Amino acid sequence: MDTRLQQLFQVLRWCGAAMIVAAAGTFLIQSWEQVGDVARYLMLLGMTALLPALAYVCGIRLQEGRSARVLMLTLLALIPIHAGLLGGFVLSQFGTTTENLAPIAHWVAPSRSAAILLVAGAAVGLVPLILASFKVLARPHARLLTAMSAAGHALLLVPNRSALGATLAVVPILGIAAWSAKRIKPATLESRLAVSSLVTPAIVIAARQAFFYEVTSAFWGTILGIGALALFMLGKKISDTSLERVAFAPALMAVGAFLDAAHAVTHWSFSTTWLSYGIFATIPMLAFAWQSSRSRAFFVRSAVVLNVVTATTTLLVAPRPWAALQCLALGLALLSYGFIRDRRAALYSGISLAAFGFIVEVAHAVEVFQPSGWLALAGFGFALVALTAWLERRSRTAKLSHELTPGLPQ
Numbered sequence: 001m002d003t004r005l006q007q008l009f010q011v012l013r014w015c016g017a018a019m020i021v022a023a024a025g026t027f028l029i030q031s032w033e034q035v036g037d038v039a040r041y042l043m044l045l046g047m048t049a050l051l052p053a054l055a056y057v058c059g060i061r062l063q064e065g066r067s068a069r070v071l072m073l074t075l076l077a078l079i080p081i082h083a084g085l086l087g088g089f090v091l092s093q094f095g096t097t098t099e100n101l102a103p104i105a106h107w108v109a110p111s112r113s114a115a116i117l118l119v120a121g122a123a124v125g126l127v128p129l130i131l132a133s134f135k136v137l138a139r140p141h142a143r144l145l146t147a148m149s150a151a152g153h154a155l156l157l158v159p160n161r162s163a164l165g166a167t168l169a170v171v172p173i174l175g176i177a178a179w180s181a182k183r184i185k186p187a188t189l190e191s192r193l194a195v196s197s198l199v200t201p202a203i204v205i206a207a208r209q210a211f212f213y214e215v216t217s218a219f220w221g222t223i224l225g226i227g228a229l230a231l232f233m234l235g236k237k238i239s240d241t242s243l244e245r246v247a248f249a250p251a252l253m254a255v256g257a258f259l260d261a262a263h264a265v266t267h268w269s270f271s272t273t274w275l276s277y278g279i280f281a282t283i284p285m286l287a288f289a290w291q292s293s294r295s296r297a298f299f300v301r302s303a304v305v306l307n308v309v310t311a312t313t314t315l316l317v318a319p320r321p322w323a324a325l326q327c328l329a330l331g332l333a334l335l336s337y338g339f340i341r342d343r344r345a346a347l348y349s350g351i352s353l354a355a356f357g358f359i360v361e362v363a364h365a366v367e368v369f370q371p372s373g374w375l376a377l378a379g380f381g382f383a384l385v386a387l388t389a390w391l392e393r394r395s396r397t398a399k400l401s402h403e404l405t406p407g408l409p410q
Helices: 002-028 037-061 065-094 112-137 139-157 163-184 189-212 217-237 241-246 248-266 270-291 296-317 321-341 344-367 371-404
Strands: none
Touching: 037 065, 037 112, 065 112, 065 139, 065 189, 112 139, 112 189, 139 163, 139 189, 163 189, 163 217, 217 241, 217 248, 217 270, 241 248, 248 270, 248 296, 270 296, 270 321, 296 321, 296 344, 321 344
């Protein structure tokens, strides 16, 4: 009964915290025409100042530390709202506002000096509250977390609403959060939540950009790439193979978004872009495989299958020498793997793929009177022979070293 009662108290505490955050969120809605923007913000600042006072009463007077910690976590959840509104004030005086911007996103300071005073006054009032929150949640690292939080929220004040500006702000914030987590190594729930609060400025910037301003493929590529990395690292940390492998999907979408952004500069044809997609998508797949022994086979297999699909479909739609060489290289790799490991499926697939690429490459060299076909084929042959010789030498050296080392099984 006591356990269920404690669980009920915990639910009620978090419900109260959610109500406080929702109340603060209403300050973002432009529906108080009778109250100016500055007066509205000062009301929010006053409401925020009540949280540590209530936490003091709960923690010191009532001897209820859980409620105090929830209130201090709630205070940290309000800081991105403060930074976002202050960023609106700064933008109104130091940036360029968009004409078709929704009224909800307009926060106008009376003058430049008023915008500066609002930011300075809020910093004087909020930074000590942030420090107090981190002292409650992660006392040994309170100063470090406060400095990192202030740096991350400061990027919300930059009066630049371009997609590039948002991308350049999101990346360092997430870098700060990752570096802090690696250095602190939070072990308790409160410390984990404290470190997680460092990510909230990036979430606000991404949401603000997506809802109110310009977004580009490069912006979405950055967000998706960061999401893929976060999923993979989380899965690795908690030893969840399924979560590691889910990172496959956003990683592929991130590569596609970056190639779409590059298309505006390169003006590649569809076949070239599709072939390049398979090549570039291999990079995160192999990086994940290198970092995870549990999912290594999955990511390597995915990279191989993806490149086989892109190369063969490119050859079927628009035969190109580089696609044929990619098919040839992949086929030889599969052939070698199947032969060494006695995997008939890989062996026969490799033979078929290598033969297909070889035939297309030779046909291209015969039909098109250009050096690209035969020169690429000859260069690939030279490289293959040289690589085989190098591998054979390494194998012979390793075998000799193994035989000369005492105590090793012969």
